[in-house]
Amino acid sequence: MDYTLSKVQIADGVCAVMADTSGFKTARISFSFASNLSESNSEYALLSKLILRSSEDFPDFTQISRRLAELYGATLSSSVMKIGEQQIIKISISFIADRFALDGGSVAENCIGLLSDLIFRPNIKNGSFNLRETESEKRLLLQQIESEKNDKSVYARLRLEQIMFKDELYSLNKYGDAQTIEKITPDSEAQAYLEYLKKAVIRVNIIGKADFDKALLHLKERFASIERSPEKIETAFVLSGEDVKYESETDRVNQGKLVMGFRAGMADCDDNYYSTRVMTDLFGGGTYSKLFKVVREEMSLCYYCSARLISQKGIIFVQSGIDTENEEKAKNAIIAQLEDIKAGNFRDEDLQSSIDSLVNRFGTISDTPEDLDDWFSLQIVTDEMKKPSEYAENIRKVTREDVIAAARRVTLDTVFMLKSSESGEEKTDA
């Protein structure tokens, strides 16, 4: 989809990114807030939920939900992410384009108004959030942290992060921690809200068709009364791992989960980004990758075995679900595949497949408002505004030598294995 891209400064550390297009049936607006990982993660994560629970104008979420239904099923959502050593809180609304409104009103204008009311006119009375709602959302947040453990591959990755980044901010959970959450009060949360609006780096995305001038004016008014002092967004990069750390746990699960954490040898998120991205994909991306071809197809060890680059921290995670007794076999095979790339043992056609596949994926991003929105939100940490097509062009330039050099910068740092205590047993219940 073609779109016209522009960026406008709204206030200190606040910008609006607009992708203007009539090609979609919907439009989307999002607020992304970035702050360095810290003990305040808990309070900010709670904010992401509390401000969608009620507001000065809407006494409870039932009223908010009914308003959304009346706006033709507009969908409101919030998410918490960890990008590099930043916590990102994102609040977004998607809605149908104005031309489909049955009563002639502007859905876009109403939705921008609703979203901004929820964010800027929270349900704070006498310097305090509502007690019952604060307690309820605390419980939900605690449960969310607990239920992350229900997904064993997520659990294994989080455990690896705790071990690998023991002395780095990256070890912090994006939702915060249970102890800090327990201590939050309606007063302290209201304080955190005020502080957050001042210090978070903020990006507002508007994707689709809207009265952009009116929206910008509205945003400028909202921020005019806030004394902004945005913090400097930073992430520490560690170039290489030293001695390989290893830990394991045993749980009553059917399948073991292996996670391996590598340092990618990047000094910052732009350092050799494109070659490292292609190398990681050739290592453990699509069906042409080393891990898929050897560990899955040749050795039949697993259903999935993949590698993922987190460029904002300069690390690579390899994850696989395997039978516990195959741990050594799988680990050795994974390391051997990386060594193969370092030695240049890969086919030109597989490298080309990797490049084509990445270019193809960049090519599909502009065809949904959600993907475009996510794409520009993530660039909040680098304060960039690059189109997916610019990335695609740079990916195309990566050579065999670049990939070998990128692989040679990679070092294994930490291995975590979640072992199954009932390997090979068939359950008989249900």
Next chain:
Amino acid sequence: MRKIITNEKLGESYTYIKHSSGLSIYVFPKEGYSSSYAIFGTKYGSIHTCFKRSDKDSFNKIPEGTAHFLEHKLFESEDINADELFAKTGAQSNAYTTFDRTCYLFSCSNNFAENLEILLNFVRSPYFTAETVKKEQGIIAQEINMYKDSPGWQSLFNLLRAVYKNHPVNIDIAGTVDSISQITPETLYTCYNTFYNLNNMVLAVAGDVDAEIVIEKADKILKPTDDISIDTIFEDEPETVVKPYIEEKLSVSVPVFAFGFKEPIKTERSTAEILTKSIILDILASKTSPLYKELLDEGLINSEFEAEYFTGTGFAVTLFSGESSDPKKVAQKIVAETVKIKERGISREDFERSRKKLYGQSIMSFNDIQGIANELVATHFKGDDLFSEFNILSGLTLEDVNKALKNTFNENAHSLSVILPK
């Protein structure tokens, strides 16, 4: 035969082609889109375990999980591997098996014609040997084990086992480690030759696509197949459930549940009926409802809670799922609320609000080429067209919904499935 189907209000249209090979083809161009999506599917899923071809006398009974196994194996042929071919073009390819269909797909922003050729070719080139079947058993066994640790998946399938006595919706889509070990190359050929008949299949493409290219490739690759019909045999299913409660222990921190009322037994449900039930569930249990607020205020649910109309060939459940420290109490409250709503009926205000929401959601679904192509396949197998949901919605009345409400939520036919921590 060729037909253009247009919807003025949505500003969309697509072409339907009954190809000379027997295949039904849908082409849905989306102006301005730079990528395309194609899906090639057969009306064959995990519930088709016992069937008979119209040109044969005997019935076939096959191991659980065969449709899914076949899906995995089709990517490989004697001389070509579909993954490798797609890798050369840069397309993202995949496949999935549900209760009642198997689909092969790709998405791409370049080389559409070439990718379509690969898709049509590999799905039409079965190649199964004892050796390749054996190798796949290891990979699929790991896939089955992965799902065994997934509490959401297990709670759903346990519920289906508690609700359905005979209908094969109660078996796992991938089968079991034991059932897939019984699969042989002959099993796969039997199923392929039955269900992968082009008359039982559909091709849908959407995005930056052109009907002429699709027809050209279909003409080149697809050879006519005999127009056979297939009878699938389902044993009679009682209106009551097997058991009201089922539980399993997994390594979870918060209990996970699925609760459902068994709907009256019938083979197919119309789009209008499914829409009506969706409105009822929306009013009863979505975030706009008093029930949701009550459950949340009492700390009984979290934001994972949702209600959906879960249906396919021969089965339908009004399904409520989520995480809760006390699933039994959640189920009690849902039952109590269904009794109340049936007594007092649905109000006009609630009905109009819910309909407006569904109207918006229906429009939104035409943004996404992946959703469009998948929905084209689903509606084709139901014998419906893609715009019918949007069209029916404006004609639906409050009286229709209140009438349907009377036959929903049978107090004597519900089950609760719970996954408890070990």
